[in-house]
Each structure stands twice: as structure tokens, then as C-alpha cells.
Amino acid sequence: MYMNAEITILLYVGLIIVLLMIIRLLGRKFLKPVKYRKLKESVSAYLYLLPSFVVLGLFVFWPIIYSFYLSFFKWDFQNQDNPIFIGFENYIKLFKLDKPISISFNSAFFNTLLLVMSFIFFMHLIFDYKKIEKRYQKNLVIIMSCLGIIALFLANSVNYLSIVISIIQLIIYTFLIVSDFVTQKSNKTFLKLLLFVAFYAFFYWFGVPEIISFLLLAKQQSLFIKAIWNTTYYVLLSTPITIFLALIVALLLNQKVRGKAFFRTIYFIPFVTSVVAVSLVWQWLFNDNGLINYFLIQLGFSKVSWLKDQAYTIPTVAIISIWKMVGYYSIIFLSGLQNIDQSYYEAAEVDGASPFQKFRFITLPLLSPTTFFIIIVAMIGAFKVFDEIFILYVGMPGPYNNSGMTLVYYIYDKFYNQQRMGEASAAAYVLFGITLVFTFFQMRASKKKIYYDS
Structure with missing residues (x-):
């Protein structure tokens, strides 16, 4: 398998050398002296770099490409000579749980998204509210902050609410970013990090299922x-x-x-x-x-x-x-x-x-x-x-x-x-x-x- 790959790469290298030499010969005949000198320098440079490309191709690029190709095949000791194409089954199998857990991935993901987006709007409300120039943008920040906080308190009992509110927040925030609603960024990164830890700890104690809780359970399965x-x-x-x-x-x-x-x-x-x-x-x-x-x-x-x-x-x-x-x-x-x-x-x-x-x-x-x-x-x-x-x-x-x-x-x-x-x-x-x-x-x-x- 690797012998065939090496022969193929060497054939391509030989073909590249021949093409470069042909280009160099044709350039002397059809190009002006100044352009020909530039072409000659470029061809010479690529010829000097070619041995490195060959080594990298054999031992780096080819294994990378071929391993990606093999990731879609069932290639084990029993199927070593004839790998079986199975699509994304190898990738799915990696994340498959041995036993079901009490938190679903969708619930954990959207509750996490809700937590993050609510915090982002809340921080804009605290630190950047005066910097927002347009009135409707200020209203959106207030509404999304309040809506997010309310949804977080109800996240345990109404699961679909997390999905809806988090998606709405993401769409609204994308719209606000595109409209450049904050012209000057706050310089209080460390304080925001501390507030996020407190924000996260509070709702974690409150019992909102999120991605960390999901991973803590999933890593056991x-x-x-x-x-x-x-x-x-x-x-x-x-x-x-x-x-x-x-x-x-x-x-x-x-x-x-x-x-x-x-x-x-x-x-x-x-x-x-x-x-x-x-x-x-x-x-x-x-x-x-x-x-x-x-x-x-x-x-x-x-x-x-x-x-x-x-x-x-x-x-x-x-x-x-x-x-x-x-x-x-x-x-x-x-x-x-x-x-x-x-x-x-x-x-x-x-x-x-x-x-x-x-x-x-x-x-x-x-x-x-x-x-x-x-x-x-x-x-x-x-x-x-x-x-x-x-x-x-x-x-x-x-x-x-x-x-x-x-x-x-x-x-x-x-x-x-x-x-x-x-x-x-x-x-x-x-x-x-x-x-x-x-x-x-x-x-x-x-x-x-x-x-x-x-």
C-alpha cells in the first residue's frame, strides 16, 4: 500500500521536474529577457525546494490525507486487506454512550447557550449601556437580558423554553454585532471573567443542566x-x-x-x-x-x-x-x-x-x-x-x-x-x-x- 503511494508520488515528482524544465526552455524562446530571468529564478527555487516537498509528501502530507480517507472505513485486523466503507460510523461510534444518562445533549447544549448569551447581554447592560447609541439597540439588550434570566430560572421545568430563547438571543446578538452597536469595547475583561464564574456558579447551584454536567456524566459512559x-x-x-x-x-x-x-x-x-x-x-x-x-x-x-x-x-x-x-x-x-x-x-x-x-x-x-x-x-x-x-x-x-x-x-x-x-x-x-x-x-x-x- 505504502509502496504504491511512494511510486505514485515519485512519478508525480518526475512529472513536475519535466514540466518545470519545459517551462524554462519555452520561457527562453518566447519571453523577454527580464521576464525570463524572473521565470528562471522561480523555476530554480522550486527545483531546490522539490526534495523537501518530496520528503514532506512521503512522510507528512500523504499519511495525513490517507488517514482521513481511512477514517471513513472499517479497517481493522480482520479487514486489513479490504477495508469496508462505513461513512461516518467511526465518528459516531467515538461519541456513543455505553448507557443512557439523565441529561440529554440537546438540553445541556441549549441551556449552556442560554447561560452564555444571557450573560453576554447582561454584561452589555452593565458595562456598555451608555455607549450604545441607538434606542432600539438599548431596548433589545434590556429585553434579551431579562428574558434570558427568566428563562434560566424556568430551564428545569420547561426544556423547550431554553431552545427557543437561546436561539432568539443568538439571532438578535448576531444582528447587533453586524450593526456595530458597541463602538468602544470595555476594558474590564478580568472583572467580566469573575462575574461569569459567579453567574455560572449560581445557576449551576440552582440546578440548570448544562454542558459541564452532561460531560461529567457522559465521560463515565x-x-x-x-x-x-x-x-x-x-x-x-x-x-x-x-x-x-x-x-x-x-x-x-x-x-x-x-x-x-x-x-x-x-x-x-x-x-x-x-x-x-x-x-x-x-x-x-x-x-x-x-x-x-x-x-x-x-x-x-x-x-x-x-x-x-x-x-x-x-x-x-x-x-x-x-x-x-x-x-x-x-x-x-x-x-x-x-x-x-x-x-x-x-x-x-x-x-x-x-x-x-x-x-x-x-x-x-x-x-x-x-x-x-x-x-x-x-x-x-x-x-x-x-x-x-x-x-x-x-x-x-x-x-x-x-x-x-x-x-x-x-x-x-x-x-x-x-x-x-x-x-x-x-x-x-x-x-x-x-x-x-x-x-x-x-x-x-x-x-x-x-x-x-x-
């Missing part, structure tokens, strides 16, 4: 949903802490201290160390009689079953990942800090700015391109967590109850252990879709907050 849950939990836990610590380390390394080169090397060593070696060392540290529990006992605490309690599985893996990646990201942050022109800080000192004001108004904005790059790379890397779990738990997805089952581990288990290559390919593309969505929203959210020093 679907291994793939549990893998999504564990992976997302790991990403949200490890990524912010890693980036925060990396920034702190970079700021310290950027100071005028002795032995900066030595400290940079020390912080960078975990990144270049083998994941297997790192995981084995941490396995010993996290052992019941390991060094971490020894220090906990000396400080008066009881032992923690790091490797035996399922509640600590993802945090344990996150600790290893944070320790390994902080040095790498701190070096990138450090390069970004050293590229900031010192004249900005000198001007700020003349104006009497405090160190915190310099950090807030100079360092953070001018470091935003580097921060954006690190956030995207760190998040994508976190979604691919596998090695630490595999080594730490000796080839098992956690101590028990699949507490360490992540998306990549699920794909590995389906492909190598169960020989269900079609399901593994479908799971891989779901992972690709989730990563793409997270990256897209991150890029959209950060697009207007990135400042480039010109």
Missing part, C-alpha cells in the same frame, strides 16, 4: 469523551502555569545578575533531556516512599498517593510537563524581552513610572507577539500529551479507571493494541478539529491585543 475531558483538563491546568512561570524565569534571567549563561543552561536542560529519563526520575520522586512524600512527612503532612489515586493522575502529569517546558519557553520569552528597545524604559523613568507600570504598559504589550506564539505552541503541544503518561504508569492510562486516558493515548490504544485503524484515524481527526478550534479562538481573541514594535 464513553471512553473517548473521557479522553477529551482529561486532555482538556490537562491543557487548561498545565498551559497557563507553564507560561506564567516561564515569564517569571525570563524576567529574572533578564536582570543584571552573575552567571546568567549558567542559569539559562540549567533551566533549558530539562527540555533537551529524554522524556523517558525525565518520566522515570519523576516516577521515583512520586513513589509512596519517594523524595516528595519524604519531604511532606518531614513538614508534618501525610503521604500522598501520587501514582495510585486517580484524582492526582492529570495533576501529576502536568507537574512533569511544567517542569520540563518552563525552561524552553523562558528562553523564548527572554529573546523577546531583549528585543524591546531600552529607550521606552528610559522615557518611562523620566516620566516617573514605577517598575510595575513599566511592566504593564511597556513589557507586556511589546512582549505580546512572543506571548501569542508561546500560547499557541504550548497549547498544541499540551493536546499531544502521551509520553509522560505511558512511562509514568508503565504503559497504562493511569492507575485505574482510565484516569490518565488522553486523546493521543486513545489513538495509540485503538491503533496499536486493538488494531482498529479506522477508529484511530477518526479519533485523530477529532483531535485535529479540537486543536484547530482552540487555536482559532485563541488567534481571534489575541488578534487585537498584539503590538508590534515598529
